[in-house]
Amino acid sequence: xxxxxxxxxxxxxxxxxxxxxxxxxxxxxxxxxxxxxxxxxxxxxxxxxxxxxxxxxxxxxxxxxxxxxxxxxxxxxxxxxxxxxxxxxxxxxxxxxxxxxxxxxxxxxxxxxxxxxxxxxxxxxxxxxxxxxxxxxxxxxxxxxxxxxxxxxxxxxxxxxxxxxxxxxxxxxxxxxx
Numbered sequence: 001x002x003x004x005x006x007x008x009x010x011x012x013x014x015x016x017x018x019x020x021x022x023x024x025x026x027x028x029x030x031x032x033x034x035x036x037x038x039x040x041x042x043x044x045x046x047x048x049x050x051x052x053x054x055x056x057x058x059x060x061x062x063x064x065x066x067x068x069x070x071x072x073x074x075x076x077x078x079x080x081x082x083x084x085x086x087x088x089x090x091x092x093x094x095x096x097x098x099x100x101x102x103x104x105x106x107x108x109x110x111x112x113x114x115x116x117x118x119x120x121x122x123x124x125x126x127x128x129x130x131x132x133x134x135x136x137x138x139x140x141x142x143x144x145x146x147x148x149x150x151x152x153x154x155x156x157x158x159x160x161x162x163x164x165x166x167x168x169x170x171x172x173x174x175x176x177x178x
Contacts (some may be wrong), residue, residue, distance in 0.1 A: 008034035008092035009048040029153025034092035050075040074106040088117040098130035114142035122150040
C-alpha cells in the first residue's frame with residue numbers, strides 16, 4: 001500500500017438512529033471505520049481530539065457543534081501529529097450539519113497538505129457526505145483531494161468489504177490534476 005495515514009475525528013456518546021431511538025456508543029462510528037481501514041491497509045492512525053470534549057448527551061453535543069460551526073470556532077486540540085511523512089491521508093469524520101466537525105478544520109488549519117492525496121471518508125446517519133468535499137477543498141489548498149467515500153455508521157459492518165475496496169482503489173488511483 002502507498003505511504004498512508006488514517007486521521008480521524010469521532011465522538012463516542014449518545015446517538016440516535018433515524019427513528020430517534022437513543023443508543024450509547026462506546027466507540028464512535030467514525031473511529032470504528034477509521035481503525036478498520038487502518039488495519040486493512042496497514043497504516044498508522046491519529047485521532048483528532050479537542051481539548052474540551054463535546055457533551056456525551058446527543059442534543060447538547062449537537063447544540064455545541066452547531067454553535068461552533070455557526071460562529072467559526074476552531075476548538076483547541078489536545079495534541080497534534082504532523083502528517084508530513086505521509087503521501088496519502090485518509091480523513092475519516094462524521095457528517096455534522098452537512099460538513100466536517102470543527103475540530104477537523106482546526107487540525108487541517110495547522111498543517112500543509114500541499115501535494116498530498118487526501119481521501120475523505122464520511123460516516124453519517126443517513127444524510128450522506130453533505131457539503132464536506134466542498135468545505136475540505138477550501139480548507140486544503142494544494143492538496144490532491146479525491147472524491148469522497150461515505151458510509152452510514154450503523155450499516156458499516158455489512159458494507160465493510162465495499163468500503164475497503166473503494167479505499168484501496170482510491171489509494172491506487174493516479175493523483176488528480178490540480
